[in-house]
Each structure stands twice: as structure tokens, then as C-alpha cells.
Amino acid sequence: MTDDLGQLYQEVILEHSKAPRNYRKPESANREAEGYNPLCGDRCTVFLDVEGDAIKDIGFQGSGCAISRASASMMTQSVKGKTKAEAARLFEEFHRLVTGDEKAIASAQDLGKLAVFAGVSKFPARVKCATLAWHTLQSALENKHEPVSTEE
């Protein structure tokens, strides 16, 4: 595998893509949103149990490539228990990381496990795979009823 590919398909990412966490609809879910990437047909539904400002539980379902599944899986782990504002900030940082913002890459450790997605920045065609779940989460938090698309 070339170095770039190794950076993209890190062991953690492969492992999450094969066995995604929180791949379910929580019984307590009170919000959900659908995400869709019309360019490739990837779909993602994010379910939330939101109480006040807190994300008490989160799950997702859908179909997509390894990057989009792993990203969705790890996203659910990192935002569970966070406030809405904290989740939004995390998405902002994550987005900057995968689009190759140097400052974001330098401070990637703040993103915890999500830092493994830094390799995506070398593959611009795959940024949307990595951010589909996050866009969908944002839509669920904003309680939008229209499916969110990566092309908006």
C-alpha cells in the first residue's frame, strides 16, 4: 500500500467500517435526519435522543464506503454525551481537518480518535464520504425535515 493509502485506510478506520458502533436506532430516539450523497448514492440516517441541550444517545444506519461508515461510527462515539454546541464545534474542527487545513491538522490531537481522518485530506474526492454523517447529524440537531445532501 502506498503511504497516502495507508494514511487513508488506517487500521482503526478499517475496523470501524467492518464493525460500526451504534449502528442502530435507539429506542429513545426523538430526532432523526437523512443524509444523501447524490454523486455516489451513499445514504446515512442519524438518530438522536436529545434532552435539553444534551445528546443523550445517538445511532446511525445506512450504506456507504469504508470511509463514510467509519466516520459515522466514530462520530457517534465522539458526540455521545456532548452538548449540541460541543458537537457543532467538533464538526467544524473535523471538517477543517479533512479538507487539509494545516492548523487543524497541527491541533488534530484535540479531536481525539477522530484525528485518524487526517489522511482524507490527501483525497479530495473522498471528503464528502467523511463528512456525510456529520452533515446529517447537523441536520438532525437543527430538526430539519428535508433530507440533507452533500451537494447543497
Next chain:
Amino acid sequence: MSTAAYRTGLGPAALDVERIRRDFPILDQTIHGKKLVYLDNAATSQKPRAVIDAIVRYYEHYNSNVHRGVHTLSMRATEAHDEARETVRRFIQAADASEIIFVRGATEAVNLVAQTYGRANVGEGDEVLITAMEHHSNIVPWQILCQEKHARLRVVPINDAGELDLEAFEKLLSPRTRIVAVAHVSNALGTVNPLRKIIQLAHAHDVPVLVDGAQAVPHMAVDVQALGCDFYAFSGHKIYGPTGIGVLYGKEEVLAEMPPYQGGGDMIRSVTFEKTTYNVVPYMFEAGTPDIAGAIGLGVALEYVMGLGIDRVAAHGQDLLAYATEKVGAIDGVRLIGTAQHRAGVLSFVLDNVHPHDLGTILDREGIAIRTGHHCAQPVMDRFGIPATARASFAVYNTKEEIDALVDGIRKAHEVFA
């Protein structure tokens, strides 16, 4: 590698692929340090030097507007544009060059027919008949028309191999059917449709047939008169020509009855604020300054294919497809999508445990370009219960060695995700 290698099993008439490859300057490069293997020809093909040179020559030496000036350059440009139309006529064996309308591509050709013939002939309660294997460009223009006219879009199903259900087709042809629109070759499955049978059945019900030939013309000889189709559409860029130019063939008697498409210059005979009279076909359907360089480039591309010999081009494509089907099909975990008895040009497949996008990324790092996704044929993906496929598609410059490289790349992807 020796030329003889390509000729094995094909006899002395086979294409000299090594020589052909030298005609396509873009092929001589590396991607991520690997020799470029371009297998995305169904999306767009590469252009031979002759086409690139013809476009440069036009802009450097006789760029001028057509049908307008009495000056020398305008006459030269007009002559070259007319010649290109005649080349297209010869290529698809149309009876007359006036049956060749230049458009932006197959998409615009279908839209033109839907918006002119369709709007004039499809009314409330009428039906438009398409198939389950159509590209979005042969679905959406008809949906727009049906919505406007309160007509019904009916869809002929396909079987698990990706072949058209002819029995169902016959049953769906009704007294309300106003037009049949069908792909010659499916872009997502490679299926070659039994056009003669389809056209014969439709005509027996007095229903005209539009054929989307975008994926067919690069791979087989097309004779629109022998087929008997009423319309035939294709794009230039998939057959070694430039982007932005395509062709709509229409039977003279059908075109003669059609209302105009876009209004503007060149499509008129005379204009006053009270009344406009229209130009003759094909100009009536070509409002505005056309893509002159594009048409000239397309003419040269078709000459190039005819120079190679369309039968030899077809045989080469079949040889590559058979080889790829065997080699890719033999890889553990590969499922071919589209296993029709008659196929051309494309090999669509999915892999256990590897999503097509991940495969596409891994192959790209090996210098191999394929298409991954729904191929603008989402109903086909739904039919097979998959979100996407990987698609390798072939051209005159592809070799069996390149298919071997694809097979190695697929195995590598399997290792990554093992």
C-alpha cells in the same frame, strides 16, 4: 509488448493497438508514479491527435461564423461544418445529411425530441414507454414531459441478467403509447438491446422509437436505415470526439412535422414582430451559433474510427470484454452486474467487503481509472439492490495487459480490506 500479442486469436485483421496508442497523446503519462490505465471510456473517451489538431487548426486558421459571411473564412468554416455533418451521415448510414442535427450531446438530443415531438404528440392520458435500464438522460426528459402533459411514463422491466423483458415490452405497447425511448447499449450493464425486434414491435403499433446510442456507437456499426428507428441520439465525446457536441438523427418525414426547439438565429428564414418563418431541417433545430470546432472535431473522430474499421473496432472491444469478464469474474468475491448474452463496452461489478468507492481510490493509486457509483442509472442500481458498482469500460487503445493490471488492483483492494 509485441503487436502480435494483441492479434492472438483475432486473425490478421485485428487492430494494431500499439500504433493506436501512439495516436492518443494523453495515454503517455504516469499517475501516482504508475502507467496510466484508462478504463473509464464509457464516461468519456480520450482524443486522438488528429481530433486535437483539427480543433487547433480551425481556431488558428479559419475560425469564423457559419452560414453568414460571404468572406473566405466564413465559407471555409461553413464548408468544414457541412463536411462534418456529411461524415456523421455516412457513419450512421442516414439517407440524407439534413437528417443530422448537431446538439450538445445525447442528453440534449433526447430533450429536443421530448420538447418538440413529445409536446406536439403526447397528450393527457397518453403513455411514453422507456426501459428499466435507461440512463437518467433518457428518463428525466420524459418525466418532465409526462408531468406537463399529464401523461404516464411506463417502464419495461429487465431480468436478473440485465436483459429487456420483450414479452412485457409487447404487453406494455398500448393504443396510448406515443413514443418508445430505449438505450441501444446500457451504460451501467453493457446490455445490447434487440433493437430490430423492439422497433418492429413498436412500428407494428405505429409507435415511433428513439434510440439512445451513446454507448453503442463506439462499439458497433450502426445503420439507422436498416434499424428503421425514428430517432437516434449519441454524444461525440464518447467516440473520441470533443465534449459539447453530439448528434440527433431523425427520419426526414418525422423531422418535417416537428415544431421548433429553441428560437434564435440560424433557425429562421425571416423574422418580423408579427410573424417568423422557420428555416428548413436540420437548421430549424439548431438555433444560435453552433459548436463549429466541436462538429469539425467530431467529424475527424468518426473518420478516425472508420479508418480503423468499425468491424475491427467492434471485434477488439468484444475481445477485451470477454477477457475482462473471464479474469475479473474469476476473482473471489466479485459479482458481475449485468450478465446479458449480448453485451458491449462495459464490465460492471461489485466486490464483497469492498465498496466501489474504496476500490476506485485504491485503483487510482495504481494509475487505473475506472468509474464507481450509480452511473446516472439509479433505477438500475435499485433493480439489483445495490447502491453502486465499479465499472471498467473499454476503448480501441486498451489492452489485455491493462485488464491484468485491473485484476491485480482488485486483488490489492481485497488485501486492504481482508
